[in-house]
Structures are given as C-alpha cells and as structure tokens.
Amino acid sequence: GRLPSIPRQKNGKRIALIGGGPASLTVARDLAPLGYQLDLYDSQPAGGGFMRSQIPSFRLPPEVLDEEVDYVLNMGIQSHFDTYVESLKSIIDKSYDAIFVGTGAPRGSDLDLPGRQECEKQIHVGIEWLGSVAFEHIQKVGKRVLVLGGGNTAMDCCRTARRLGGEDVKVVVRSEFARMKASPWEIEDAQEEDIPILNNHVPKEFVHEDGKLTGMRFDKVDVVYDSAGKRNLVPTGEELFFAADEVLIAIGQDNAFPWIERDLGIEFGKWDMPQVDKRTFQSSNPKVFFGGDAAFGPENIITAVAHGHQAAVSIDLFLSGKPTQQRPAPGVNLISQKMGVHEWSYDNLVTVDLREKVPHVDKVTALKDRKVEVELGFDVNAAYREAERCLNCDVQTVFDGAKCIECDGCTDICPTDCINFIDNADEDALRRTLRAPANDTTQELYVSEALVQTQRVMVKDENVCLHCGLCAERCPTGAWDMQRFLYSVTKAG
Ligand SMILES: Cc1cc2nc3c(=O)[nH]c(=O)nc-3n(C[C@H](O)[C@H](O)[C@H](O)COP(=O)(O)OP(=O)(O)OC[C@H]3O[C@@H](n4cnc5c(N)ncnc54)[C@H](O)[C@@H]3O)c2cc1C
Ligand code: SF4
Ligand code: SF4
Structure with missing residues (x-):
C-alpha cells in the first residue's frame, strides 16, 4: 500500500466535508486513517473539485485524476455527489463533531455591459463554461470566439474553444502584456495554438442584431503612469469592433457563501469572507473549519493541499480536547x-544549462480532441539531464x-x-x-x-x-x- 491502512474500529467521531476538491480530499486522507468517519458532499457528479471541472482534460487527463481521487475515496469515505449543500445549518443539525468547508471560490465574475442581457445564450462566464465542457453539457462553440481576460482561466478557455470548433479565437485583455496574470508558459501554449492576444483593449459593449451576438466593441487605451506612479488606462480615441459568435468572460473569480446562514457563529469580514485563523483554519464557530480557496480566496492546488493538512491537524486536536494553537512541530x-x-x-x-523543453503532441492531433494530453513529458535521457x-x-x-x-x-x-x-x-x-x-x-x-x-x-x-x-x-x-x-x-x- 501507498496509503496508510484504515482501522476497522472507528473512533466514534463524525466529520462532514463540504466540497470535494483537493482541500477536502486532503483532510479525508489525513483523518480516515485515524478512525474518523467522513462524509463528503459535492455538487458535482464526481470528486476532484475544480481539478475536474476547470482544469481542462488536455492538461490533466481524467484517468489520472480518477486514480488519485479514488485513492482517497477508497479509504472508506462516504461520498454524496450531485449534492449541493443549500444550508450549513442543515449539516450542523446532523450532529457532526466537526465540519470542514472546502467549497472553493466558485463564482466567476460577469461583465455587465450593454447587450449582455440580450445575448445571454452566446455569452458565458468562463469558469461555468469550462465546467459545462468538462461534464459534456457543451460540446461545441462558434467559429469566432472572443475570450476576455488575461489570467490562466482565460488561457484555458481559449485553448478549450480551439478544440471545440473555434477557428478564430482571440484573447482580449484590458491591460498591457507585461501585467497579464497568466503564467508565461500558459500564454506561450495559447500562442502556439494560433491564438492572438490583444492587449490594451477595454471592452465597451456587446453588439447584437435582434438579440443575436455579432461581436464586441472595445476602446483602445494607452497605459500612462501619473507623477505618483499610479497607472491609468487612457483611451486613444480608437474604437475597435471584433466579430464574434460567442464570448467567454474570464475576468475574475470570487468566493460565494450564499448557503452559509449568518447566525451560526461564523463571523464574516471584509469582502464577505469568513474570518478564519491563518494557522489553525478554525472559524469563530469552533466546530467549523475552512481550507483551500474557500478560506482566503483563489490560490492553487498545492496551497489547498497544504491547508487541508493543517486543518486536519486542527480537527484532530479539537476532537481530542486539545488546544488547536498548540501544534506538533514539523519533522526536521x-x-x-x-x-x-x-x-x-x-x-x-x-x-548553467537551460531548462529542457517539454515535447508536445503535434498541434493537429491536439486540436482535434480536447481530451488529448498536450504535454508528452520527458524521455529518460531528457529527464536525467533535467534532474542534473x-x-x-x-x-x-x-x-x-x-x-x-x-x-x-x-x-x-x-x-x-x-x-x-x-x-x-x-x-x-x-x-x-x-x-x-x-x-x-x-x-x-x-x-x-x-x-x-x-x-x-x-x-x-x-x-x-x-x-x-x-x-x-x-x-x-x-x-x-x-x-x-x-x-x-x-x-x-
Ligand atoms: C480554469 C482554472 C484553471 C486552473 N488551473 C490550475 C492549475 O493548473 N494548477 C493549480 O494548481 N491550480 C489551478 N487552478 C486553481 C485550482 O483549481 C484551485 O485552487 C483548487 O482546485 C482549489 O481547491 P479547493 O479544494 O479549495 O476547492 P475546489 O477545487 O474549488 O473544489 C470545491 C468543490 O466544492 C463544490 N461546492 C461548492 N459549493 C458547494 C456547496 N454549497 N455544496 C456542495 N458542493 C459545493 C464545488 O462544486 C467544487 O467541486 C485553476 C483554476 C481555474 C478556475
Ligand atoms: S576553510 Fe579555513 S576559514 Fe574556512 S571554515 Fe575551514 S578553517 Fe575556517
Ligand atoms: S556552497 Fe560554499 S563555496 Fe559554494 S557558494 Fe555556498 S558558501 Fe560558497
């Protein structure tokens, strides 16, 4: 076994995990071997959270994800998929000894510009669209696609659109290239798939004819820094129109806790975020812990896993009647x-050898099928050179x-x-x-x-x-x- 064994005799304590992403799965992985009984609730049909619904299959194949998620679920975790938790109170009422909230940051920002309402069907919030693609509710896209935003979600949207029939896919970004949030290698991968990135364009309106989207209008801007060093986007006076059949909005992602009642002893602070202790991940309701993107906003998988380990330590201390602040030291x-x-x-x-370039599958094959993994990985010799x-x-x-x-x-x-x-x-x-x-x-x-x-x-x-x-x-x-x-x-x- 790669993983610790699970005791047949449970310790009598029950824990609810809300959300089935890497944070909750880590808590499950750490607490199941200690004899805790774990119930995991997720609105999606399978575990993995955003790793399944957001990270496209051409970067993270479902077989790999299934294998890893199953290692954890097979530790005796009671999973309740297709179950959106509408009310935290309803979970608390089930008399769990502790609750871990790992529900991520599931709300994609929208762009309320003229024409948005009229063209509802052809304009999508990027992370919702990626989720629909992952679960195959959406299988194709129009030939001309505009993706708004300069982060990694925009890169995943545009590359996915290229695989679903998008021939003329453009990424349009408000800011200049140097300030784009996407990782340089994600931008490079998009550009290699013939996706132009147009910087310094501020979206102005969705253009439609009788409710059918025809494109978008943008103001071209110059980036000007004032004497105090503040950055301003100053319109050049040039207005541009790009034709489009569909638009994907990937301009940001937020937390949303409409399902957490505000009278449960969990204090909410700035940006309507729960107040969570940075070390213990405990909220002001001592039974309720947060971790992953739900705790402090969107980050990444490895951060969610790190949070999960620490939250599991706290839950175990708490349920053993010990103070959560007095934590065992790490091994050194x-x-x-x-x-x-x-x-x-x-x-x-x-x-001073340069990094080896990871070989990619050829572009024609990659763009035919969104499930074909793009990165082929190193061969043995390249892997040795890289390790050296x-x-x-x-x-x-x-x-x-x-x-x-x-x-x-x-x-x-x-x-x-x-x-x-x-x-x-x-x-x-x-x-x-x-x-x-x-x-x-x-x-x-x-x-x-x-x-x-x-x-x-x-x-x-x-x-x-x-x-x-x-x-x-x-x-x-x-x-x-x-x-x-x-x-x-x-x-x-
Ligand atoms: C497009 C995109 C690409 C990304 N690519 C990468 C990458 O390459 N590498 C990387 O490290 N990170 C990446 N990330 C970030 C990464 O996916 C997240 O940081 C990570 O998955 C957060 O883990 P989590 O456990 O906190 O929650 P999540 O993975 O977000 O899982 C939360 C789960 O909770 C469920 N849920 C929410 N509310 C409820 C409710 N009320 N009841 C029941 N279930 C609920 C959600 O459906 C979801 O399944 C990407 C994010 C996006 C949007
Ligand atoms: S090399 Fe000489 S100066 Fe340097 S640590 Fe050794 S004894 Fe000291
Ligand atoms: S390992 Fe020693 S010699 Fe090498 S850079 Fe560090 S201090 Fe200098």
Missing part, C-alpha cells in the same frame, strides 16, 4: 552528505566555528563571495559590508559565534550560496559540512 532533519574528502552523495557540479540541473537547495552548508582555524581557504574558493570573516556589527552595517552586499532583508543572515583566534564572526548570506560544496571541500579542518535538510509537514495523529 540534517544529514551529512560527505562520502570522502572530495566526494559528496549529491551531484554538486554547478551548470537541480540546484540542491535542500543541501545546506553547516558551519562549526569551533573547528575553524581562520585560514580563509573557504573565502578564497567560494565562487559567489558569500562567506565573510569580519568583525561583528549591527545588522545594517553587516549587510552593507559583506563582500556581496545583502540587500534582501527578507533573507536572514547567518552570523556565527565569535571565533576563538580573532573574535571575528563568520557571516553568510544564504541568498547567494550555490550549494556547490567547494567551501567544504577546501576546508582543512572539516569546519564546513554539506548536510541534506529534510522537512516533513506536521500531519494529523
């Missing part, structure tokens, strides 16, 4: 990597001042000048006087104890260290060691 470990005088158990050659570029961020330089004879050998050999033997001073002065000035104040400096011979200290700025190990190789006394750092997140139980 440092292990020397030294194998011989000049030999380390990791490849410490510093290279690892920067060994986990291998730390560990300094033992008591062994140092201050020969300066390490200072001479360090390729980035990050080792300094200097007189101690206050932090500002130290930062300025280092051989490579340490201007990034978010990175703490390492300052050793005073050294025996000269009372100087060894100061190191981790930001410039390459983890090459040359200092440890050069040191005649073993005062430097290269040690692998392992960190394991605190898990429930």
Whole structure:
C-alpha cells in the first residue's frame, strides 16, 4: 500500500466535508486513517473539485485524476455527489463533531455591459463554461470566439474553444502584456495554438442584431503612469469592433457563501469572507473549519493541499480536547552528505544549462480532441539531464566555528563571495559590508559565534550560496559540512 491502512474500529467521531476538491480530499486522507468517519458532499457528479471541472482534460487527463481521487475515496469515505449543500445549518443539525468547508471560490465574475442581457445564450462566464465542457453539457462553440481576460482561466478557455470548433479565437485583455496574470508558459501554449492576444483593449459593449451576438466593441487605451506612479488606462480615441459568435468572460473569480446562514457563529469580514485563523483554519464557530480557496480566496492546488493538512491537524486536536494553537512541530532533519574528502552523495557540479523543453503532441492531433494530453513529458535521457540541473537547495552548508582555524581557504574558493570573516556589527552595517552586499532583508543572515583566534564572526548570506560544496571541500579542518535538510509537514495523529 501507498496509503496508510484504515482501522476497522472507528473512533466514534463524525466529520462532514463540504466540497470535494483537493482541500477536502486532503483532510479525508489525513483523518480516515485515524478512525474518523467522513462524509463528503459535492455538487458535482464526481470528486476532484475544480481539478475536474476547470482544469481542462488536455492538461490533466481524467484517468489520472480518477486514480488519485479514488485513492482517497477508497479509504472508506462516504461520498454524496450531485449534492449541493443549500444550508450549513442543515449539516450542523446532523450532529457532526466537526465540519470542514472546502467549497472553493466558485463564482466567476460577469461583465455587465450593454447587450449582455440580450445575448445571454452566446455569452458565458468562463469558469461555468469550462465546467459545462468538462461534464459534456457543451460540446461545441462558434467559429469566432472572443475570450476576455488575461489570467490562466482565460488561457484555458481559449485553448478549450480551439478544440471545440473555434477557428478564430482571440484573447482580449484590458491591460498591457507585461501585467497579464497568466503564467508565461500558459500564454506561450495559447500562442502556439494560433491564438492572438490583444492587449490594451477595454471592452465597451456587446453588439447584437435582434438579440443575436455579432461581436464586441472595445476602446483602445494607452497605459500612462501619473507623477505618483499610479497607472491609468487612457483611451486613444480608437474604437475597435471584433466579430464574434460567442464570448467567454474570464475576468475574475470570487468566493460565494450564499448557503452559509449568518447566525451560526461564523463571523464574516471584509469582502464577505469568513474570518478564519491563518494557522489553525478554525472559524469563530469552533466546530467549523475552512481550507483551500474557500478560506482566503483563489490560490492553487498545492496551497489547498497544504491547508487541508493543517486543518486536519486542527480537527484532530479539537476532537481530542486539545488546544488547536498548540501544534506538533514539523519533522526536521540534517544529514551529512560527505562520502570522502572530495566526494559528496549529491551531484554538486554547478551548470548553467537551460531548462529542457517539454515535447508536445503535434498541434493537429491536439486540436482535434480536447481530451488529448498536450504535454508528452520527458524521455529518460531528457529527464536525467533535467534532474542534473537541480540546484540542491535542500543541501545546506553547516558551519562549526569551533573547528575553524581562520585560514580563509573557504573565502578564497567560494565562487559567489558569500562567506565573510569580519568583525561583528549591527545588522545594517553587516549587510552593507559583506563582500556581496545583502540587500534582501527578507533573507536572514547567518552570523556565527565569535571565533576563538580573532573574535571575528563568520557571516553568510544564504541568498547567494550555490550549494556547490567547494567551501567544504577546501576546508582543512572539516569546519564546513554539506548536510541534506529534510522537512516533513506536521500531519494529523
Ligand atoms: C480554469 C482554472 C484553471 C486552473 N488551473 C490550475 C492549475 O493548473 N494548477 C493549480 O494548481 N491550480 C489551478 N487552478 C486553481 C485550482 O483549481 C484551485 O485552487 C483548487 O482546485 C482549489 O481547491 P479547493 O479544494 O479549495 O476547492 P475546489 O477545487 O474549488 O473544489 C470545491 C468543490 O466544492 C463544490 N461546492 C461548492 N459549493 C458547494 C456547496 N454549497 N455544496 C456542495 N458542493 C459545493 C464545488 O462544486 C467544487 O467541486 C485553476 C483554476 C481555474 C478556475
Ligand atoms: S556552497 Fe559554494 S557558494 Fe555556498 S558558501 Fe560554499 S563555496 Fe560558497
Ligand atoms: S576553510 Fe575551514 S578553517 Fe579555513 S576559514 Fe574556512 S571554515 Fe575556517
């Protein structure tokens, strides 16, 4: 087994998970092995949340998702799919011992411009449209499609439209290219699929003939910064019309909790968001926990998983009668990597090799079927080359001042000048006087104890260290060691 076994004898505590995305699934994965009984409710027909309904199949194939989601659901989770929870009170009334809300940020922003109401059928909110495509309620799109917005959702919308029959698909963005929120690689993938991105266009109106959309009008703008550095979009006077059969609006995503009654002891604050403790994920109703996009707004899968682990710790503490603020420490470990005088158990050659490009399936095949996965992955040789570029961020330089004879050998050999033997001073002065000035104040400096011979200290700025190990190789006394750092997140139980 890849996963821990599930005890037959339950511990008698029942937990409701609302939403079946990565946050709730993580809570389920951590608490099921401890004997909790878990009921998961989701409005969709299957688990995975936005990973199933939003992330297109050509990026995340359903088979992969099914396998991973099933690992968790098969831990004895009682799932209630196709079940939209209309009222949190109705769940509380079922006498659960704790409730986890992992309902994401499911509301896509709309664009209330002239013509919006009249052309209801041809204008869609992007995330709703992607959900309908994923569940096959929508199987085709018009030939000419405009996608509004410059984030990753816009990129998924335009690439999906290309696969559903969109031949002339354009992305139209208010801001300039450099300020687009989409990841550069997502933009690149869209452009490779012949999707132009038109920046500095502010949508003005949906144009229609007797309720049938014919296109959209935009104001062209220049980006102008005023003397206070504030950015303004100033119309150039040029107005443009782009013909379209359908428009997808992908301009933002919000939380929405219409199903949570406001008299349940859960306080709501700014933007009508629940007040959730950033460390424990507990709300002001001690039985109700939040995590994933539902807690603090839209993020990503790995953040939802991280929230889920921490919420599971809190729920387990809470149901064991312990304070949720007193959390078990994470596991940390440092292990020397030294194998011989000049030999380390990791490849410490510093290279400047560029990233390998992930091969893609050919475009014609990809655009024929939205379910064909685009990225083919690396072959074995490319994967080895890519792995060799690892920067060994986990291998730390560990300094033992008591062994140092201050020969300066390490200072001479360090390729980035990050080792300094200097007189101690206050932090500002130290930062300025280092051989490579340490201007990034978010990175703490390492300052050793005073050294025996000269009372100087060894100061190191981790930001410039390459983890090459040359200092440890050069040191005649073993005062430097290269040690692998392992960190394991605190898990429930
Ligand atoms: C188009 C798009 C592409 C994305 N691509 C990526 C990506 O490539 N990588 C990445 O890391 N992240 C990506 N994200 C973000 C990622 O999907 C989310 O951050 C993540 O899924 C959040 O997980 P979650 O568990 O908080 O909730 P979600 O995954 O949003 O799941 C919440 C679930 O709760 C259900 N639900 C909501 N309200 C109720 C209710 N009242 N009753 C019952 N069920 C309810 C919803 O239907 C949904 O199934 C993308 C998001 C979008 C919109
Ligand atoms: S590991 Fe390399 S870069 Fe880092 S301090 Fe040692 S010699 Fe300098
Ligand atoms: S090489 Fe070793 S002994 Fe010499 S200064 Fe550096 S840490 Fe000290």
